[in-house]
Amino acid sequence: MRKFHEDLQETAKPVWDAMLGHQFLADTASGAIPRQTFANWMKQDYIFVREAIPFFSVLAAKAPTSLRRNFSDTLTALHQELDLFRKMANEHNVGLESVKASPTCHAYLQFLMATAYGRSFLEGFTVLYAAEKAYLDSWTWVKSNLKGASPWQPFIENWAGDAFRGYVDWLAATLDELAVGASSQVLQDPKELFILTGQYECLFWEMAAGSESWPVEL
Ligand code: MP5
Numbered sequence: 604m605r606k607f608h609e610d611l612q613e614t615a616k617p618v619w620d621a622m623l624g625h626q627f628l629a630d631t632a633s634g635a636i637p638r639q640t641f642a643n644w645m646k647q648d649y650i651f652v653r654e655a656i657p658f659f660s661v662l663a664a665k666a667p668t669s670l671r672r673n674f675s676d677t678l679t680a681l682h683q684e685l686d687l688f689r690k691m692a693n694e695h696n697v698g699l700e701s702v703k704a705s706p707t708c709h710a711y712l713q714f715l716m717a718t719a720y721g722r723s724f725l726e727g728f729t730v731l732y733a734a735e736k737a738y739l740d741s742w743t744w745v746k747s748n749l750k751g752a753s754p755w756q757p758f759i760e761n762w763a764g765d766a767f768r769g770y771v772d773w774l775a776a777t778l779d780e781l782a783v784g785a786s787s788q789v790l791q792d793p794k795e796l797f798i799l800t801g802q803y804e805c806l807f808w809e810m811a812a813g814s815e816s817w818p819v820e821l
Contacts, residue, residue: 618801644811733800
C-alpha cells in the first residue's frame with residue numbers, strides 16, 4: 604500500500620512541478636541570478652526561518668513525548684541556520700537587521716502559526732514536512748543543475764546535503780506513522796494543508812524573484 608507521504612506527493616505533484624520549474628531556481632543553478640534578486644530571497648528567508656522558530660515551538664508543545672528529543676535537535680539546527688544566514692549576509696554585504704516580512708512571507712508565516720495553534724498535531728506536522736520537503740527538493744534541483752561554482756554553495760549544501768535529506772526522510776517516516784489508522788476523511792485536511800504549503804512555497808520563489816513590496820513602505 605502507498606504510504607501517506609507518497610500519497611501527499613502524488614496529490615500535490617502539479618504544485619511541486621511549478622515550484623521546481625521556477626525561474627529563480629533555474630537562474631540560481633545557471634549562475635544568471637542577479638545578486639540583488641538573490642539578496643531578496645536571503646533577507647526574506649532569514650525572517651522566515653527566524654519566525655519559523657515559534658511555529659516549530661508551538662508544534663513541539665503538542666508533540667508526543669517520543670518526538671520531544673527530535674524537536675529539540677531541530678530547534679538547535681534552526682539557530683545554526685540563522686548563523687549561516689548572518690555569515691553569508693555579512694560576506695555579501697546584505698543587511699538583515701531592519702528587514703520586514705514581505706506580504707507573501709508575512710502571509711506564509713501567519714498560515715504556519717494559525718496551523719500550529721489551531722489545528723491538530725498531525726496537520727501541523729504535515730505542514731512542517733511540506734515546507735522542509737519543498738526546500739529539500741528545490742535546492743536538490745539547483746544542486747543537480749548547477750553550472751560551475753556558485754557563490755551560494757553554502758545555502759545549496761544546507762538544504763541539498765545528506766544531513767538535511769536524512770531529517771526530511773525522518774519527517775516522512777514519522778508522518779506515515781502518525782497517519783496509521785486514520786480514516787481517509789481525517790487525512791483529507793492534512794492533504795489540503797500539504798497542497799496549500801506547496802502553493803506558498805511557489806509564491807515565495809515568485810516573491811523573491813520579483814521583489815514584492817507592500818503598497819506603502821513605512
Ligand atoms: C524552508 C525555508 C525550510 N527556509 N524557507 C521556506 C520559504 N520554506 C522552507 O525550512 P528550514 O527551517 O530552513 O529547514
